[in-house]
């Protein structure tokens with residue numbers, strides 16, 4: 422691809438995907454969902470601007486693509502009250518429904534969600550600049566996640582549909598919900614990562630207050646109706662607006678039982694401290710990460726370059742699992758850099774709807790300026806941008822920059838860049854990357870590129886006690902979603918996977934009785950006459 426020409430014409434042409442992903446007019450989200458009602462908002466709205474810019478005379482502007490309600494504390498408290506009422510201290514319709522009935526509701530929701538696929542994919546592209554392929558993948562992966570969650574719940578329920586008898590005690594053990602879950606997902610996977618907590622929390626009998634991410638809000642428009650149709654009133658409630666205004670006050674009430682938050686550890690700390698009852702609040706958090714890749718001198722170069730490109734630049738490096746630091750053995754560093762730079766040059770850049778596009782405009786405000794500062798800081802401390810066009814900015818577009826040699830004095834060494842900047846540290850002793858990982862505040866994943874099984878084995882044994890996933894000759898990633906996803910230190914709290922998420926939003930709860938004739942008769946009657954949804958041996962077929 423002719424990068425120079427492509428950069429020169431970035432945003433110059435009239436925006437027109439001229440296909441099914443065109444956005445004909447702004448999406449004005451007027452309603453929010455509280456207590457089963459779609460209430461029309463009469464107050465102020467927050468404007469949504471796309472990372473895609475358009476030419477206005479002699480300058481460029483981020484295209485205005487819609488607006489959503491800027492709710493106040495009052496509406497947020499109403500949403501919380503609706504959730505509390507629906508939960509009814511665990512006696513509400515939703516928490517006492519049978520598992521099969523809850524599954525039916527989620528299936529109905531899924532049906533409605535599938536109907537909205539084209540709209541949601543289009544909005545993912547326009548709101549956060551994700552390429553069409555990745556936006557479709559995000560949608561499909563979320564659908565698969567919901568289906569897998571339903572199957573995992575059936576299995577969990579089957580395991581719980583029997584009594585345990587031990588030392589003269591008979592007991593039935595199930596997983597019971599926490600209560601009100603506040604769900605907040607990240608902008609980079611606004612649908613998928615939100616639903617990987619919201620759906621498991623919901624299907625297990627919790628009720629939800631849900632705030633869409635700061636970017637990636639409008640895509641939820643059709644889903645409000647779907648929530649309304651599929652679930653009893655008050656089971657899912659939405660709050661829109663500025664986090665500090667609408668979320669802080671909810672935490673301060675102490676009535677949130679569980680916080681499901683994917684975002685920065687800084688925000689998570691604020692939210693947790695706002696809650697007056699730290700032991701009541703159960704947190705499932707997916708936070709910061711700076712996953713390193715260690716490229717040893719015997720690495721398969723083609724493979725290491727290919728996986729490094731995927732790891733550092735998929736969705737412009739805006740993945741919590743992205744490889745954000747490369748340690749490359751100094752003996753192969755020149756060749757690696759040359760091949761990595763050539764690989765970047767081959768990547769298509771442009772608008773999200775362009776075929777095979779890999780690098781697209783960035784949605785966060787001031788992001789290109791922040792990345793430029795990161796690069797300038799590295800240059801001041803002795804690094805160079807070693808790839809052609811690296812760091813070139815066109816409005817919201819930032820051409821990937823490979824920084825070399827990076828050292829501990831640079832911000833790029835310490836902070837999570839969450840964007841297309843690739844810091845490379847040369848090393849001669851393996852202690853250099855190991856020391857980095859040990860000293861880091863993050864502890865999510867690492868990738869090792871090496872052919873020698875003996876060295877891999879030694880490294881694995883050292884690294885598994887520092888991070889939660891060691892990838893061998895493969896980029897860092899979350900999926901497949903049946904695998905545990907978590908992190909040490911500031912990177913996470915709790916573990917998510919299809920089955921782990923069902924556990925994360927529930928607590929093992931049991932009914933126990935001494936094994937005597939009276940108790941046996943009581944339990945027999947409860948079972949025979951189907952008197953309880955907890956004490957039940959019904960088996961989901």
Ligand code: G3H
Nearest residue numbers: 740741742897898899900
């Ligand atoms: O942003 C964090 C995501 O969970 C990453 O998921 O590794 O499958 O892209 P992924």
